[in-house]
Amino acid sequence: MRVTVTINRRPEIADPEGATVMRALHELGYTEAATVRMDRVIHMEVDGDDADEVRSRVEEMCRQLLANPVLEDFEVEVAP
Amino acid sequence: MRVTVTINRRPEIADPEGATVMRALHELGYTEAATVRMDRVIHMEVDGDDADEVRSRVEEMCRQLLANPVLEDFEVEVAP
Amino acid sequence: MRVAVAVFPGVNCEHDVVYALRALGAEAQLVWHRETDLSDFDGVILPGGFAHGDYLRTGAIARLSPVMAEVERMAKQGAPVLGICNGWQMLCEAGLLPGAHIANRDLTFICRFVEVEVVDARSCLTAAARPGQRLSIPLNSYQGAWVDPTRSGRVVLRYVEDPNGSQERAAAVTNERGNVVGVMPHPERAMEDVLGSSDGQTLIEGFLASLVPA
């Protein structure tokens, strides 16, 4: 099953990459960019038949390894 | 407007980070993870009223700065 | 008194740390990350480098190594546990120190001598230093900025001038008890004047003085 994990930096944590990219966009004339956050997404193929079970296993992977609760929230999406 | 840019490494380009994360998941017993690709997502707030126009501006940003055309493809999604 | 220096795949400062420890007469030994018994050791150092390539998040994969269970046991028992650079990042990931690390403010790797000030001598790293003392020690990191939304870490070394955007200009942080310390600059690189500074000796001496027989 195709699973997409999005790992978002918590709003209260600084994002130097996002800040730098925003400055760069402004310099290039894209002043309409009002906020920029750089996050990561993990695309996985996961063996399994049951979408709910796959989701709960991947959520476990997130808690154990893929996301750091100090910095990040995560979202798991299992493709239908 | 809320815009999500997903930047995916082209499938033929090696992804050492994804390979390493997959090995780590396997060691933890998540052997069902069959492929893992590490990609990037950029969350932006972009000023503008017209979704099509915003999209085309952001696509331009991608080509000029946000994505590396040699290694990556991108997708732009404008929230309704 | 024996110090274990834990080696994770991708770490690269392990030999330098052993060299520095031995230069001060300590008994130091490398242990592989799959080791499950550190009971022969009185303290442990997690050296710097790029464990698992720094992939995913710095320190994230390393903290799952078998040896980390032993590091945790020693930390709980009050033995000195020191994480240098990447080692500090592992200690944060493992929850033995508060907070986490993000990229340097200017998004460049920084390798140069920086000045740090001792703000708290009650830790296994600063035990031989005095508050207010200034030390010149090389910084060498990209994910060097410490963040701690809980504001619960006790800062023991502070950069005199902010190089990377670390919260509270923290260069080293300890736990409540003072036995677990994470430090971003590399004391083992400042052991001899011929290499630019010997100020790191004070810190390594402090660590060695904090060892008590297991």
Add this chain to the structure above:
Amino acid sequence: MTIETRPLHQQLGMSDEEYESLLEILDREPRPAELAMYSVMWSEHCSYKSSRKHLRRFPTEAPWVVVGPGENAGVVDIGDGWLAALRIESHNHPSFVEPYQGAATGVGGILRDVFTMGARPIALWDQIRFGPLDQPKNRYLFKGVVSGIAGYGNAVGVPTVGGELEFDDSYSGNPLVNVMCLGVLRREQLVLGTAGQPGCVAVLLGRATGRDGIGGASVLASASFDESSADKRPSVQVGDPFEEKKLIEACLELYEQGLVVGVQDLGAAGLSCATSEPAGRAGVGMDVDLDAVHTRESDMSAAELLMSESQERMMAFVAPDNVDRVLSVAAKWEIESTIVGEVRRGDTLTVRMGGDVVARIPAASLADDAPLYDRPARRPEWLDDLWAIASDYSELLPGETLLALLADPNVGSSAWVHEQYDHMLFLNTVIGPGSDGSLLRLKGTEKALAVSTDGNGTLCLLDPRRGGERLVYEAALNVAVTGARPLAVVDNLNFGNPEKPEVMWQFIESIEGISQACETLGIPVVGGNVSFYNETEGEDINPTPVVGLLGLADPAPERPPRLSRAREGMEIWELGPKSTGNFAGSALQRLRGEPGGRPSPADPEDAVRVTELARDLAYHVPVLHDISDGGLAVGLAEICIASQIGAVVDSTSIQLLFSEDPHRLLVVMEPAAVSLPPDYSRQIGVIGGNSIVFGAETSVGLEDLVAAWKGAIPMRLGLDAVSADAP
């Protein structure tokens, strides 16, 4: 999309004549996989077909040479059972296509060349060249390359302790990215790239094979560059420093336990090269089974598997009894390993896949039968016009000129670059980036190794022979000021299109200059690399040979001279022949955008004399600095900036202060601390104050000097917009 109608050999970069000679060698039509193997191995990059004849000119012998050119790295004896291995490589075209990965994989490749020999890599030096920083594309390339070198070098855990940086229009469409690596080993650990005896087993170690860099050697490194280069992008390779770090440790353990007969890294031409070359060297044949190769992608063809340039792979040749131990060392370091072949009697390389023979060729022929060209060479006519240009700067003011020069990225501080590199790992770096040569101690001995890398495209454009010669002497002087005796040279010859007679002439002249200087100093060339086709849209780069020179200080000075050790009241001396006031190829000329004139020749007697003097003085004086880019004034300013103190200089002559003649040094010392040869030295001033004063007339404040010098690069990057540059 144009439909490809050319015959396959042409698509693979092989000429019709070359194809004819292949038909003769095989006495039949090649199979597709065979054609692929020959095409990469016969590419310019792998076969040196345009350069081989001329490289023979280099002196390569000395009693301390253990391994000369031809192996993966040169090896010299540094005494007491220690050897040093060194090599330099270019990754120019890949870095233009993808600056981060191009530079990163360049670092990975040069490291493998060195640890293939049994050596632990202890340091790297980068020589990088770009077009001017006022163009966004050049900023993008520059920043990408620097972060690629940092990203890979730092993570793999080998310090980058120095290098070179040059900006010039001629590199705008074609940046140069060269990297040099130095390793050390005990004599008994030396390993060569041989396949060993019949019965030995070939074990492929490291990363899985994918379609990375297919045709990289033939397409990217051996062809001209134009707009269609974008289409060549699929061949981009991605480096994995983590995998390489494990590979280094695993290989070093294999050597330590004596488990391998020979080793070959997989670089350009991948498996084709890593099977045929070791077999050819050992005079044996080999059976290779492609089904055993661990792959990242499915459905790879035999040709793809044989040409792939996937990074971080090594081939080890192992006696049958040791195979299990080799596999278990690999497992311990958490790298993959598979048995892919076996050495056979005879000389045939047989490659099988899915039960079929996909290639059966004479193993040595891939290398030995490669074409050899003697391309026409002609002195460029425009050279006379360049030589006729006369520079007169006598109306300039010394203070302003000095400030302008220090603010030039070709002259100012390179800290923005080298502070991104870990240059301290291993606790050997006694003198790191930011002075002349680097000095690395060898722990447990009294020895220290010194290295300087030098190139100068403008100088070599104006006179490739004199330029080449002077580079070697400058490098020698740079290591001498650390106390080291020159020992050996590696060279990286970056040139334009060799099919142009003028480029060929520049190439031959440079080799002649480098050779003459090496002969004068009595040092061999132990390795090198040639990079041709550095041109964009028909415009060639300036001829840019780069030399990396290794020196040995034994015992090393206890307190080697440093730029930062000048103190109030010390005397400033100029040592060496008197300047002739020549500006040809100087930093000042470049700053003013008018390179011309003929550079002063090197003088062999002066070269030897001043190099030996410098080496002696290194044990006695606090500051010793060679006079190079920017002349005497810039050399002195560098000392003042590092020591945070001013100076009073007697002269106001622009010619004396800023011209660039070879073989000269600055010495700073307590009055009469040592006596310098009176016929060969002149006191030019004293240290003190907080500005540099020229002839009591004009002065420039230290703070202004520091600001100009420090800002040279950051100012042009617009520090606030570090990522503002589009690809």
